[in-house]
Amino acid sequence: MSAPEDEKAPLNLAETRERIDAIDRDIQRLIAERARWAQQVGKAKGPLKAAVDYYRPEREAQVLRMVIDRNAGGPLSNEEMVRLFREIMSACLAQQEPLKIGFLGPEGTFSQQAVLKHFGHSIKGLPLATIDEVFQEVAAGNADFGVVPIENSSEGTVHSSLDQFVTSPLKICGEIELRVHQHLLTRSANLDQIERVYSHPQSLGQCKAWLRANLPKAERIAVSSNAEAARRARNADDAAAIAGETAAHIYGLKVLAHQIEDRPDNTTRFFVIGREVFPPSGHDKTSLLMSVKDKPGALYELLTPFAAQGLSMTKIESRPARTGKWEYVFFVEVEGHIEDERMVRAVELAGKHAAQVKVLGSYPVALQ
Numbered sequence: 001m002s003a004p005e006d007e008k009a010p011l012n013l014a015e016t017r018e019r020i021d022a023i024d025r026d027i028q029r030l031i032a033e034r035a036r037w038a039q040q041v042g043k044a045k046g047p048l049k050a051a052v053d054y055y056r057p058e059r060e061a062q063v064l065r066m067v068i069d070r071n072a073g074g075p076l077s078n079e080e081m082v083r084l085f086r087e088i089m090s091a092c093l094a095q096q097e098p099l100k101i102g103f104l105g106p107e108g109t110f111s112q113q114a115v116l117k118h119f120g121h122s123i124k125g126l127p128l129a130t131i132d133e134v135f136q137e138v139a140a141g142n143a144d145f146g147v148v149p150i151e152n153s154s155e156g157t158v159h160s161s162l163d164q165f166v167t168s169p170l171k172i173c174g175e176i177e178l179r180v181h182q183h184l185l186t187r188s189a190n191l192d193q194i195e196r197v198y199s200h201p202q203s204l205g206q207c208k209a210w211l212r213a214n215l216p217k218a219e220r221i222a223v224s225s226n227a228e229a230a231r232r233a234r235n236a237d238d239a240a241a242i243a244g245e246t247a248a249h250i251y252g253l254k255v256l257a258h259q260i261e262d263r264p265d266n267t268t269r270f271f272v273i274g275r276e277v278f279p280p281s282g283h284d285k286t287s288l289l290m291s292v293k294d295k296p297g298a299l300y301e302l303l304t305p306f307a308a309q310g311l312s313m314t315k316i317e318s319r320p321a322r323t324g325k326w327e328y329v330f331f332v333e334v335e336g337h338i339e340d341e342r343m344v345r346a347v348e349l350a351g352k353h354a355a356q357v358k359v360l361g362s363y364p365v366a367l368q
């Protein structure tokens, strides 16, 4: 296929559009052909019961990494190319039946954006009232997977999600990183009228400096989600919500101030939770929950095996164990998959020093 720069004489508009039409015909034919091969893969997997049995996150991660490798010359960004290919895979998979994905609703939350970024639009989204319910619905099999926020680059860990893993049997089977832009949504025409600002506590925290500088007198009211904040703001002239752009469309609000997050690289990380661990994709992380025996140097002994095996630790966080006063569990993230030999050895050794080691899951490292 030739590129515009290969042409000797510049083409006029009609000729250029003819080229685009020809390319579109090829793309469409190839997408249909790809969809037929995806059906074939489905058949090769044998008679499976539900859409969830056809889903292969490790394969999807490999396909998308190849997309990025091939995209070195642009002109579209890796993020755009990945988005297009995710949609193609989403549509191919939905030929069996769309996946059912639970998330913290209502419609218009960043969790919903994360769902669409990771699974594409050919899914059935299930907006749920709480993070607790997302875990419950996946455990009960009413949702195939759930998406829950885990941490924000400026506000830190979402404890209500992390703490669920202490008792939940569910596994982490994916991570999603979402750039989060917060906007001030309102019916009102100017800032002077605004007396109350609704948002999720995490979002209020991400816009602290902006609020102090621009709405110092307004009352800040924490609600269960940004979409709920937008729902409340649509009923009053003296109220505003901090939320994403999708919420503005859904709840019919104006964006009075754009991108008011204090940090321009504001990013939220989500976990995909499911009922099983998937095979390695070649570039994975493993999340573990560990508790130590009460003796000097216990934490050091717990972590040493990972360093000894050359496995890099990307996160450690302690949380109250809820079994006794001043007892803690540690959430640890290590590069590698639970089936890797070095990880098997490290987990086995750590287990000798730990009161408990629970594998929460292994999953492809987030793309883009």
Ligand SMILES: O=C(O)C(=O)C[C@]1(C(=O)O)C=C[C@@H](O)C=C1
Residues within 6 Å of the ligand: 038, 041, 042, 054, 055, 056, 057, 059, 060, 063, 088, 089, 090, 092, 093
């Ligand atoms: O390769 C597979 O196992 C497929 O089912 C095909 C395919 C794809 O479209 O590439 C579709 C869904 C899976 O989640 C992974 C990949």
